[in-house]
Each structure stands twice: as C-alpha cells, then as structure tokens.
Amino acid sequence: MARASQDANARDEKRALWYLRKIPLLEGVPADKLSELAAAVEIREIPRRQVIYLPGDPGDRIFFINGGRVKCSKVTRDGKELTLAYRGAGHIFGELCVIDGTPRDEMAEAMKNAIITELPREVFQDLLLSDAKLAFAFAVIVGERRRQIETKLEHLVFRDVQAKLAALLLELGEEYGVEHEEGLQIGLKITHQEMANLIGSTRETISLTLAQFKKKGLLDLNGRTVILKDQSGLGALT
Amino acid sequence: MARASQDANARDEKRALWYLRKIPLLEGVPADKLSELAAAVEIREIPRRQVIYLPGDPGDRIFFINGGRVKCSKVTRDGKELTLAYRGAGHIFGELCVIDGTPRDEMAEAMKNAIITELPREVFQDLLLSDAKLAFAFAVIVGERRRQIETKLEHLVFRDVQAKLAALLLELGEEYGVEHEEGLQIGLKITHQEMANLIGSTRETISLTLAQFKKKGLLDLNGRTVILKDQSGLGALT
DNA sequence: GCAATGCTGTGAGCTAGATGACATACGGTC
C-alpha cells in the first residue's frame, strides 16, 4: 500500500513537473527548483462550470492553467456578475493572494473542463524572493493585468454600450479569431449573457445591439458564434 | 563655472539621496546602490495644477513623491476625467511603465505643490532585476493597486451614486480624516467635481447627493470640507 | 476693495439602458 502510493506520488510529481514546464512565467526557473515546486503542487481536473473559488475563500494558493479556460469575475449577492478576464492554458490566476494572503474577492470558474495545478502561496512567495528575474516577471504580469483593468474601467465609465460591445468583439476576435470566408470568426462559443458580463450590460441590450450591428453589415451571426465582417467599421464605433 | 556646477551636482545628489531614503519601497536597498540611484535621479518641484505627464507621453521614467499630492487619472478628449487615485509623500507613481516602456495611458497632475524625484525606467528596472526582495515589494505595490482598481470597477458597475459617494467619503475619512468635535473631518479640500471624477458621476449629482446626506444628518458641510457625523449610517448605504 | 475666476445650489427636461414578461428557437439526450 505504502509502496503503491509512493509510486502514485512519483507519477504525480512527474506529471506536475511536465505541467509546470509549460508555464511561460516559470521558463527561467532552474530544474532543481522546478522539481521542488512539483513536489509541493497539486493537480486538479475541474469540470466545466465548476467553481474553483469564491469571494471570501482563503487566498492561500495560486493556480496555473494547463488546459481549458477559467473565468475570473466579480459577483454580487443577487447574482450579478462582472467578468474581469478569461484565462487560458499557460496563464496563472489567483495570483494576487501572493501579496498578502487575504481572502479572495473574486470568483474563479472553469468555462470548459480544465486542468490546473495549485501551489501554496508561501512556496511561490519563497520562490519569488529567491529569484529577482522571476519576481520581476511576476510584477510584469500583475502590471499588465492592472493596465487592462484600468482600460476596462475607463471604457465602462465613458463609453456607451455600442462602443463597449464593438471593442469587446474586436478584442475577442484578436484573441480567439479564426479565418472564415466572410471575415474573422470568433472561435469561442459565447452567450449574450457572457458578453453582457464582460462589458457591464444586460443580456437584452446585447441581443439588441448585436442585431443592430448585423443589420449594418458589421458582422454575421452563425449559430452561437460571431463572424466579424467589417472590423474597421466596428473600430469606428469604439 | 565647471567647478560651480560640480558643486551643484554634488549638492543635488545629496539632496536626492536624502529624498530616496524617505521612500518606503526603497527601505531595504543598500547604501551604495542608493547612491547610484541618487546620481541618476532628477529632482523637480511641480506647482499645483501642473500636469506631469499626459496620455501618449513616453513612459521612460518612474516617479517618487517627496512632498505634495499627485492625482492620476484617465482623461478623454472632451475633458471628462476619471480619477484612479491620489498619491502622496512616500508613494511612487508612473510605475507601470517599468513593465514595458509603452507610452502613458493616464494623466498625472500635481494637486498641491509637489516635490518629486524622477528615475529613468531602465535604471529602476536594473535595480529590480538585481534585488529579489525589492522586485517582490514592487510587485506587491502594483498588486495592491490592482486590487483597489478592481474594487473600484465593481463599485462603478453595480452601485448607484449614493452608495459610491458614501463609500468614497468613508474612504477619504480613513485616509485623510482628522478628529473634529462633530465627527470625523476630511482633512482635504476637495471640490464636488473632484468627487464626481472619483466615482464616475457629475458635479450636479454630487451636490444633490451631498445635500441629501446632510439632510439625513449623515454629515455636515463646513466650507469646502466635509465632516462625517454618522459613519455607520454612511456604511449602511454602501 | 474690486474684478475675475472658480465653486455650489437648484430645477426642468431627456435619454440610454435597465427591468420584466413573453414567445420563439436551438441543441443535446433519451
């Protein structure tokens, strides 16, 4: 029994190491340190729609994504949701806990079946404190995300729904776009409600505004997916 | 002449060193490194209302505040403004340029006569890359500010003006509050327009809402300053 | 002390967009 579980541990560590190697942030970390991490890490497979953490949960670990997609969002008691960002393979999330370990103030949820590795906050913190290059790279990620949020804030306050939706579609096109005969298809099944959450609006308003865009020939709706036909036209609304 | 300017330089460096010592972020930096910084730094005195940088300006340096107060805000072409934060003595600002050196996307402006020291981005970056503890401390600052912004975003989307203003007043009370016989006085001359910029509203609406608060006995207005009389009452509106 | 400039109070519209309420369509799955 002990033997079997040792084997299992060894297998898990090997797998963990394999996963950690795929995280761009950890690229410069020397092999021995990475092995240490692999020993401290836990691998989890999260089914679609499952919540990973909620506001108030302890902020005691950070997460690396090895597959699938994770949504980070602010939620209110009465079920309203504001999506901060989607994170995909290779990204980290829940990383702000490293600065002080206070409870979460956002929600993380798997959008499709996801594979993630979790690392205790202290272990990661020690790693950062031992490696200036890594600590700097970490600061860069936090800073980039802060800049995105600041831009989002600006949009939310100053722009109307048309402008915000147009900007969102272009952004999604850039991130998830695949070529299509009629234009750029957003390779991401996304509901109107999700779009509303991303720009701080409502489902109904998105439906309406998308229909307007379609009428103007700016895009086409193909099932549950959007095809951008006139990107510069959309840009003009931004 | 050369002699005189050498003396001037020496004096400036000494003054710069003195200033840098007062920046909490730099506390752990060894004396020799700090001297190097002092040689690279430029000291500036900025009069009230003067703009320090605008969106589009090169992001080639970071700033330390040694006196006065600086406002960082997003601005639109047509003059609307959304204040991200006030920064005071000991704080840094313009720090996001360190992550990549792209142009500014916000404005920084002195709210009262300010003394700041500027440091070229590369110098600061090198310093971070040479000192893991410092790099980590930097990440913590960036992260704390990101968290504040995320909270602000949530408030802007989900809360009405009453709630946002109440929260703002409590926050200002905490940050700048001084005891007063009737309650907690906000020790900061602030116009209605400034408050509006802080919570994404308008001057008129702030005037109105403040008057409502006063009528309810939640606060008192003493000239251009606010006295919080019932903090828990305000908290209830949040 | 007197401009001149900037701040505050107030009120009458107006409008973007939220809400609420359906009907319809889609897409898995048994």
Next chain:
DNA sequence: GACCGTATGTCATCTAGCTCACAGCATTGC
C-alpha cells in the same frame, strides 16, 4: 424524433442620473 433546459428576439415601461442653464457665493489675485 420528442422533450427539456438553455439561449435568443422583442417590446412596453420605468427611472437614475446626465445635460443644460442660470443664479448666487467664495477665493484669488491685483
């Protein structure tokens, strides 16, 4: 291929808060 849960289309209604407009005050500088 029938069924059920989920997503979409649409419309009528409501309202918070923005705009515009102007009058009265308070500060600042000369």
